[in-house]
């Protein structure tokens with residue numbers, strides 16, 4: 001309903017909201033029974049208790065938090081690492097602390113993430129994360145269980161995601177929720193300002209689940225575009241890097257646990273049997289986790305929300321979607337204890353003590369039933385970022401699980417049972433691993449066999465030197481705005497927060513998996529609106545360096561692409577073109593215009609691939625270019641490209657058909673598929689032994705009768721037989737797009753030459 005829900009009791013059947021007289025009247029109209037707990041004429045500090053601070057004595061402000069973290073690190077240097085993962089709007093550091101043995105290293109261990117204070121007024125959540133830090137460091141080497149946890153895992157903590165908000169709560173307004181974005185860009189922060197950093201995440205941002213607002217003055221304002229807020233972006237970058245198995249986000253208040261996914265229309269109550277982590281796995285874990293909590297007043301267990309709180313653009317669902325995390329919102333305290341800021345002396349220790357068994361159990365649950373380990377190259381042993389899936393687990397809406405790029409690590413929490421694990425990566429054969437999962441995680445190593453292709457080029461455009469090999473602009477370009485440029489993308493949008501018609505243009509973040517910041521985008525002026533920094537007036541080209549692809553086939557280009565097309569003009573969009581004469585002439589390969597991806601109000605980075613052989617014969621002077629086009633009237637066209645990779649097979653090493661033989665009788669001829677040629681056509685040639693002749697350095701095959709087999713068919717039945725006294729031979733070769741195989745070489749290494757005719 002758009003109310004700012006302060007707290008709630010599922011068991012008691014009530015919610016506390018923060019609203020004005022209009023909102024109060026609306027509650028009455030809609031038939032809710034309500035009473036006023038506290039009335040204020042203005043937002044201002046409660047009667048301060050110490051040093052003019054709005055929040056009661058004891059709670060931790062940003063400066064005290066920084067001192068705390070520095071002291072912990074000084075006292076426990078070997079098992080802690082202090083990082084600044086981002087900088088708030090007002091320039092405050094957003095601190096993360098890693099707790100693990102050998103904390104200075106990025107060890108190959110499953111990670112878990114605890115965070116507090118997305119919302120400024122929820123000051124107990126800072127204390128909750130500080131308590132995790134205190135316990136793990138103070139008891140390391142003292143308590144065997146704590147020591148084992150710290151040794152086995154990467155335990156990440158972010159006590160205050162929103163340090164500006166925390167400072168504001170102490171200084172100005174103890175009910176402040178958002179960050180300190182100055183929405184109206186005037187000289188002061190008022191109730192109209194701020195973005196709810198827990199509505200600003202990418203996944204599900206601004207969709208129909210409600211629970212966020214496009215209105216800047218709303219307590220639930222989701223921001224102009226996803227990740228517009230540095231606090232949210234810092235958490236997204238951390239999540240991409242560490243891929244937490246469990247993500248625990250502390251909020252207050254309510255004494256509830258909410259699990260993912262709250263805001264996926266696919267997860268309607270009628271889909272309660274879906275075999276995904278969010279139902280079959282996350283819910284029982286949420287129940288076990290919540291049951292181990294003690295309420296601060298001594299009651300036992302927290303409530304578990306049946307379908308999560310249905311809100312959009314929140315961290316819990318983002319980490320679940322992007323990183324496969326089992327993610328929880330844990331709401332601390334109750335109204336009776338004082339809501340957001342319970343009396344510190346009375347409630348702080350009881351609240352935190354009530355959480356310890358629960359978060360400790362969750363850390364230990366990593367080693368419970370799970371499918372996890374490392375994906376590595378079977379030859380080199382190096383880690384591989386691969387798609388990882390279980391046949392028994394359906395993931396909705398384009399959701400993927402991947403191993404991380406640093407260790408090839410993945411960790412899927414499951415219930416015990418039989419599973420089929422599939423692991424796929426570009427350049428490798430798929431691995432299919434049947435598994436029986438018991439009560440204890442058995443770490444796996446999944447070696448992937450290279451498919452025979454080689455990486456011919458790869459760049460995420462992170463370094464200027466890599467990007468400078470590409471050129472922006474071509475001789476036939478005629479766009480007069482929004483030309484390609486390299487950089488850290490600046491998001492653009494149209495519409496405004498009040499009218500609720502916001503749409504994204506350029507991405508506000510790059511497309512690189514893992515840690516990335518840079519890519520190529522069309523028009524990258526900071527703070528530009530969607531229609532004054534997009535492509536206008538024609539075409540702009542991003543041209544690759546030249547590559548020697550001679551002697552290669554099945555050359556696959558893969559990349560990540562962002563495209564926003566505002567109009568259905570068929571000439572507008574993005575084109576991929578190829579050249580095999582070093583850019584003298586170009587061949588159209590593929591194009592994208594107005595489609596479901598590009599016209600969505602919230603476009604996203606999409607992984608694409610194209611096999612060059614289907615458009616050109618890969619040669620020694622091959623280039624490609626991405627052309628963004630706005631033809632005719634000025635419509636919105638915004639494109640971005642990242643993570644380009646080129647892989648191919650060697651004609652010399654792999655481009656020969658092998659295993660040609662008769663099967664069972666003399667009429668069926670079979671052979672092996674060429675590596676990488678899943679769309680290969682095969683030609684079967686029949687020749688007359690009497691016509692074979694050696695001529696210099698070649699073998700003349702004579703007149704051949706040639707039959708083409710459909711894509712992927714690896715056999716041929718010849719009903720004909722040679723006349724008495726004569727003999728036939730058979731050969732096969734493949735054709736993939738514009739690439740040719742050949743007839744191979746004879747016994748003495750002589751090249752076989754022959755021309756086919758149809759029968």
Ligand SMILES: [Zn+2]
Pocket residue numbers: 118119122250251252
């Ligand atoms: Zn909150």
